[in-house]
Amino acid sequence: MAKLIGTPQKRKEDPKLITGNGNFTDDIKLPGMLHGAFVRSPHAHAKIIRIDVSKALALPGVVAVYTGNDLVGKVKSVPTMWLLPGADLKPKDRSALAQGKTRYAGECVALVVAENRYIARDALDLVEVDYEDLPAVVHQEAALLDGAPLVHDDVAANLALLWKAGEVPEEEFQNAEVVVKQRLYNQRVIPNPIETRGAVAQYNPGSGELTIWCTSQNPHIHRMVYAGVLDIPESRLQIVAPDVGGGFGSKIATYNEEAVIGHAARDLKRPVKWIEDRKEHFMATTHARDEVIEVELAGKRDGTFTAIRVKNTANLGAYLSTFGAGCPTIDFGLMVTGAYTIPKASVVTYGVYTNTTPTDAYRGAGKPEAAFQIERIVDLFAQEIGMDPVEIRQKNLIPAEAFPYGTAMGVSYDSGNYHYTLDRALDIADYASLRAEQKRLREQGKLLGIGVSTYVELCGFGPSKVAGAIGFQGGVWENSTVRVHPTGKVAVFTGTSPHGQGTATTFAQVVAEKLGIPIDDIELISGDTRSVSMGWGTYGSRNTAVGGAAVAIATDRVIEKAKTIAAHELEVSVEDLEFSNGIFSVKGVPTQSRSFQEIAKSANFAWNLPDGVEPSLEGQSFFDPPNFVYPFGAHICVVEVNVQTGEVELKRYIAVDDVGRVINPLLAEGQVHGGVAQGIGQALWEGAVYSDNGQLLSGTFMDYTMPKARFFPTIESHFTETPSPVNPLGAKGVGETGTTGAPPAVVNAVMDALRPFGIKDLDMPLTPEKVWRAMQTRGENA
Template sequence: MATQIIGSTVKRREDPRLITGNGKYTDNMTLPHMAYMAILRSPHAHARIKSIDASKAKKLAGVLAVFTGKDLKDAGINPLPVGWLLPEIKIGPHPALAIDTVRYVGDGVAAVVAEDRATAKDALDLIDVDYEPLPANVDGEKATQGAPQVHAEAANNVAFYFKIGGGDADAALKSADGVIKQRILNQRLVPNAMEPRAAVAHYEPATGQFTLYNTNQNPHIIRVLFALTTGHPEHKTRVVAPDVGGGFGSKIYLYADEIVAYLASKTLGRPVKWTEERSENFKATTHGRDHISDVEVGYKKDGTITALKVKTWANQGAYLSTFAPLIPTFLYAPMLQGPYTIENVFCEVWGTYTNTTPVDAYRGAGRPEATYLLERAVDLVAGAVEMDPADVRKKNLIPAFKENYKTCMAYVYDSGDYPAELEKLLKMVDYPKLRREQQAARKQGKYIGIGLSTYVEITGAAPAQVAVSLGAGAALVESALVRVMPTGKVQVMTGSHSHGQGHETTFAQIVADQLGLNVEDVEVMHGDTDKVPFGAGTYGSRSQPVGGAAVYIATQRVIERGKKLATHMLEAAEADVVFEGGKYFVQGSPSKAVSFGEVALEAHWPRKVPADVELGLEASAFFNPANFTFPAGAHLAVVEVDPDTGKVDLTRYAAVDDVGKVINPMIVDGQLHGGVAQGVGQALWENTVYDENGQLLSGSFMDYAMPIASNLPLYENARIETPSPVNPLGAKGAGETGTIASTPAVANAVIDALKPFGVKHIDLPLTSEKVWRAMHSRVVK
């Protein structure tokens, strides 16, 4: 019974609370004497602040204080930190409120704290800021070509330059049968978590204790960054991330707003709440993607891909966000070999400053950019050699391996069977039949497209020493504490954080499975630095392969500790005692056993164990994996394009993924479904548009098109399991595969549908107008 809990569908234990409106989110928090903060944000993309006059705002009844960048500076608060330091990186200082210059629309200029929210908001209108507008730069590539300078520290707006390669791409391109050159864009996206950001800052003057309740994915990292930025001591700081309504990466970072709230609370001696509005979220929460790439791909006539050379301009926005430099470098460039045997790859990246919202990780973070580019390149090669895209993939996929496939660049893939994934997918959809249907439809003037995407991605950060050697400002290990109570019930504390992932269910499954308990006997706690041991949090699909693994190891330690107690209870030799099905017994004599519950009671109220045996029953573990994990898979999309309007309908979506050992199939399916929706959103609808002055034109849901259920088909999905050898669960990260795989699958499908029109490439998103223009040979804007 017990051994079936891992791998079984257990309903999400957090859902009754969340779907009945009983979640406790940051904005639900009300503390006595709380005041409310609102932030005045720059309407200009780039301007010098000549003066700020807050006198009228301060006179408004109910206003308690107004803060500006100068106040923060005077209080000794440092600029916001950059947590990933590449060699030669040029960091433009990012004060929590602008001091002399605003650098993007949404840059904080002043903060009002008032007795209520509406008054704080009214007061913003009374602050007079005299701006001298400066010319703006919004394009990640043009930023380096004589555009207005965003920071004096970074010549030509280059924040960092990064290159990596393996083999000899130039030589391989020269000796290739053919070379295709293509510019490929990966548009900027707005993460749009369901819950916008929020913070309650609570400084207690009597003790100097500070508590920050806020929407984050990683309370311990936030606490470290907060302490370094404000100078407030870490041991007198508590960070709580209560229920958090989605993050997708955008809530990993230390933001300006909570720093200002801290100063406000400390100054006023009152708790201060700030809640982001949706229109603020569009501007003031980090964006994702935004790459411009020039690609050269070399191939042989038989479809073998021999070389890939890429230049990428990665728009970082106006400031480097906390982990921004990591995304278009180590999470992108070394993943460009993908699941293929390409032996010669070279990629160079310019991370550039522009007058736009800062860009950082967004679901997939670097791997969607790499996968989309590579999968488009594979389809371009298929077109050039006139082979079916499935056959080109079969030709190039890395054969099955159980461990350690050394890529031509930095990474060593842990385990995988990429050809089996593709085969399973093609069989699942009856691929030859699909192609026949496509041909038949074309004869009737219907344009159906079939798109493939085979991918491998990197999750489970990180082997700490590797991460630090690559520039991580903090190690990325994960912790767990498993605490057994006298009644045999268990509390699990994890340093990772659930904001939709379902830790309260899956981590309980791991423990219950090991201890022979019911899932209901295990409670999982996370998100409070006062309760849980240090951990790096949740991002990059690391919770299960790193956090779950730590829980597993801690549970094993609990079993070992219990064994010492059981040995005395059984009056046996420790070496003879085994633990199975929730019971300790002497090997071969299962009828004379003590249950885990009896041992738990003995651990707290000893009757049989001698005085020198250590009591209590809990264990902790820090897990520092030997390698990352590399989930992989094969996805397929079918679309129909309306030739009159260019409108794309996604009619079918099928996926085969390998995320290693699965703890809860329903939750993994859910991750895939949501991820696919987000990737389809990037392929077809989502677009972040700035005008040349740096004004955000797509700053609300009226103009920024999110994927919605009625525009999506039912998904067909299956899995294969190649257990990861790098953690004891055999798990690989499952949170981002859908997003990574689906954008290229859908894009390839649309372009496949347009084959009769001679269309080879259209940039994302594939809006109706772009598709229509491509079909009718009009210039694609």
């Protein structure tokens, strides 16, 4: 069998995309298509007193203007889909268009539909809205205080949820030899895929069918939710995610704009398009992180950890976004013990409403925050007892023989070899030499810093039974059909919805290797609810671990059926056949054979099938994994801090990741590069800034620092491979390793550089001024 799994194949997707022949939502142009634009609230918190649309309607070319009142009884509010149990959850859904009140700057107040986008934009300025400004609250801790403005009148103290897990007796901390405490702020970031959101909707008044092309990571979830919001049966609602230019979690959520565009198309019986511009995107698409994390780690003087307790005060924004409740609770809380043997752990999360854009998943979704707090507190613990940060990790990492390892938070890590991966990273970095170099440079007044993180993350959502137990409103199994055409060419259908990952290549590698046919004979079909019966989408690094597993199993089923047909034709029993390199042959008699393509034809023509075998050649799998997968790794970052300006220069970045079995090392490395860039982006540059009255000040690329390629050194990416036992590919997930491993590695490195100043912690992003100021003020005390 031709070896394809584990080989660096170039992306099948790229020729199309780099020659401008992609088909993104904005490329869809339909006859008679109208264009929508949304009136958005300029206030973070305001009563809507009056809306007058008459001037807008009078503008030639304007076809319709919708306000919240126009949608009553026609478009329901967009529900949250993570109903966390046992957390006194107070879900507040977003009205499709605001009714009575707006709760964050950027909330949709009205939709203008016009003959073209220019007229629609001009008409926005003609919609008159009278607001009565209300006091706004932006920060989650402020929102919990007595007397804070209430975002929702019936949610006391703005507390949307209070979630607790794990227990640690107080004595564990009282009697501990060492307790290290730190308050950390995992700042709000704004996901920015290169393609903003958008939707095109078309309604067929004859059949009653509505089609919405939109920028989705999970079209079947969008179908399920919008079917309810628009009150239309799923069979008459088609959601298509055409080419999607990245998502990073921001296109998981279901939003009100897409639903309202669907309604407008249905109401006007003409296609309607809406494409979010970048300025809208900053306000209208979900934000992420924004968690104040207080962590206490108890242990012994010899460096052994004994207990951890964590309090997370999370900013959920003005409404509960689709999976907003899960990020700072389940995703975060289950991973607070990190890669270490910490016998006791507890977490409490306060989820808080504020007058800000709702928060939801972003590349890692809760796991980066979990890794950040444990990796930072481990460094602080090491500092407290005067131990090297690598040594303390080696002392506490879960040993290889302990897997599967049940953590204090009640999850079972599937497989791992943490020490080995760390050792590889130390070797590549030449850690001992780096420390010697640091010492030498410090004597010259230069601030070299070395930071390490040994992260682990929870990926590959997941067993559906668990999804149910934690209130996730959906299944998380995955679906694949492998359909063999009469010529032997193969269509692979997946319920995941790749949007830049290169899945058309990686899945083709799996199928081509199994079937022994050329990789170019395989086409991946995804992202369309009409083509794929059901699926749960691409997020949480589940694409390969769950979706790819379903593809592998469906392919095995094709082989199984093909074998019975081949055996019949060759007049031997199935046991006497072998299948290799696309040829079914009789064991010991290689001349008696059938090619895969011949059997494809036989199966489809059905002229001569064995008794009881149905025509066609198709395999299907609905794969529900028995457990999550737990990728892990060791990242080492080397920085130099400029004493005069506080600038952080990245000198080296070493990422040794273990993502289980690597299907395509080229694409895996690409995923690491992108993830590390985003992770370093959070550590050093990115961060949403609101004014006290809820205006987003960092609302364009002029102010919000999106990392650029030139900011980075060569990322030294390597892999160790510890297969996962929970799926047939042994794959774990690679997409979120960088955003999880990088922020603590970078911050640990900068703090290490600043050791001579006695600086223990600074909030991300570590902007030059922040670092400079810390050196100015604390330098005096040092």
